[in-house]
Amino acid sequence: MPLGNRLKELRAAKGLNQQALGTLVGASRQTISLIERGDYNPSITLALRIAKVFGTTVDQVFYLTEEDDL
Amino acid sequence: MKQEKRKSGITLRFVITMVVCAALGGAGGVLAARLGDNFPEMAAQINRVLASAGLWWFLPGFILLTVGSVYYLRGKALLPQAEEDDSSFREADRRLCLALILSNAGMVWVFVAIGISIQALWANQQAMWLGGQLLQVGSLAEAVLLVVFLVAQLVWIMALQALTIGATKVIHPEKRGSVFDTKFQKDWYQSCDEAERQQIGQCSYFTFRLMNVLFPAAMVILLLLATINQAQPGWILLVGGLWMAQLVGYQGMAYHLDHGKKRDLR
Numbered sequence: 001m002p003l004g005n006r007l008k009e010l011r012a013a014k015g016l017n018q019q020a021l022g023t024l025v026g027a028s029r030q031t032i033s034l035i036e037r038g039d040y041n042p043s044i045t046l047a048l049r050i051a052k053v054f055g056t057t058v059d060q061v062f063y064l065t066e067e068d069d070l
Numbered sequence: 071m072k073q074e075k076r077k078s079g080i081t082l083r084f085v086i087t088m089v090v091c092a093a094l095g096g097a098g099g100v101l102a103a104r105l106g107d108n109f110p111e112m113a114a115q116i117n118r119v120l121a122s123a124g125l126w127w128f129l130p131g132f133i134l135l136t137v138g139s140v141y142y143l144r145g146k147a148l149l150p151q152a153e154e155d156d157s158s159f160r161e162a163d164r165r166l167c168l169a170l171i172l173s174n175a176g177m178v179w180v181f182v183a184i185g186i187s188i189q190a191l192w193a194n195q196q197a198m199w200l201g202g203q204l205l206q207v208g209s210l211a212e213a214v215l216l217v218v219f220l221v222a223q224l225v226w227i228m229a230l231q232a233l234t235i236g237a238t239k240v241i242h243p244e245k246r247g248s249v250f251d252t253k254f255q256k257d258w259y260q261s262c263d264e265a266e267r268q269q270i271g272q273c274s275y276f277t278f279r280l281m282n283v284l285f286p287a288a289m290v291i292l293l294l295l296a297t298i299n300q301a302q303p304g305w306i307l308l309v310g311g312l313w314m315a316q317l318v319g320y321q322g323m324a325y326h327l328d329h330g331k332k333r334d335l336r
Contacts, residue, residue: 018156028244031265033160040265 004065007036010054025049098294109298121190125212127183128219131176135226138172141165142234152241159241166238173230180223187216278320285313 011021018032025032027046034040035050042050042062051058145165151158191213231249239245247257262270288309295301 017154018159019153022244027263028242028266029159030163030242031263033156034265040268043264046264 002064002066003041003062004038005035005062007032007050007061010056010061014054016053021050021053024053095290098290099297109300113300120186123186124190125187125215125219127186128180128223131179131183131223134172134176134179135223135230138169138176138230138234139226141172142169142230142237145169145234146237149237149240162241163238166234166241169230169234170238173227173234176223176230177227180220180227183223184216184220191216278316281313281316285309285316289313 007021011018016024018036019029022029022032025046026049027042031040031042031046035042044058047058047062051061054061142165145162145168148158148162148165152162153159191209228249235245235247235249244261244263245258246261247254251257259267259270289306292301292306292309296306
């Protein structure tokens with residue numbers, strides 16, 4: 001998975017657990033857990049919602065971890 | 071260059087697969103022809119052995135449900151911690167998921183057990199007219215036990231599924247649907263978010279690929295049996311019909327999503 005994230009760190013800073021974040025962005029706790037582990041790449045809509053909850057931009061939450069082939 | 075090498079690799083693999091399949095088919099045909107004379111007796115012997123287990127066919131179902139119940143209880147025990155602790159949540163979810171898989175496997179198995187047991191009972195009924203009083207009593211007891219086992223397993227399965235879904239809803243409060251409702255799968259799907267729907271798609275595609283191996287394999291076996299007059303037309307129609315339903319269902323849905331007017335998953 002080339003997509004890394006700072007979700008756990010941001011969540012801890014804001015004092016939110018996975019369930020609470022999931023409720024705020026309209027996703028399940030399981031999905032938040034999958035995103036944090038790098039097992040699921042969120043849609044643009046979900047990524048934007050997550051960034052909005054933390055009052056930041058998407059590229060501050062998600063980043064590419066490997067060089068793309070393209 | 072890399073692309074060309076890859077293409078020739080695929081072609082070579084296809085040719086090898088075809089040759090191996092042809093060889094296996096030839097060997098199967100020769101074996102079927104050799105066994106042709108003895109096959110009816112051999113098949114009858116296998117059927118007698120399978121039927122002789124009688125009500126013991128229910129045993130694997132009880133084992134599946136017992137293990138499933140243990141997973142449910144172990145998952146339920148983690149629910150209080152799962153509210154706060156993320157690793158407990160994942161472990162509780164895993165255990166409840168296994169409980170559901172085992173109860174679903176138990177559901178399929180109960181149909182296998184009831185089918186073979188009824189077949190065995192039917193064979194006993196045929197023998198009853200020759201066997202006399204003792205066999206009649208034995209046959210009646212077996213029929214009563216069959217009903218008891220069937221009802222016990224069906225009630226256990228429904229209870230385990232309802233409890234497991236109930237416990238799952240504690241850690242996934244957004245989930246909707248009741249196992250007693252015919253719309254359960256639709257309601258559940260509609261309460262899933264994008265990641266869960268993607269997982270459902272991956273699971274469905276995996277099953278599609280698996281069945282695309284199993285259906286042709288079952289059909290080849292039936293065709294081999296047909297060459298020695300041992301496959302009933304009904305079996306061939308049943309397997310062919312199921313295969314057709316799976317293929318047309320999958321590809322029809324793909325067509326509908328691409329070109330149909332209504333794009334909602336029904």
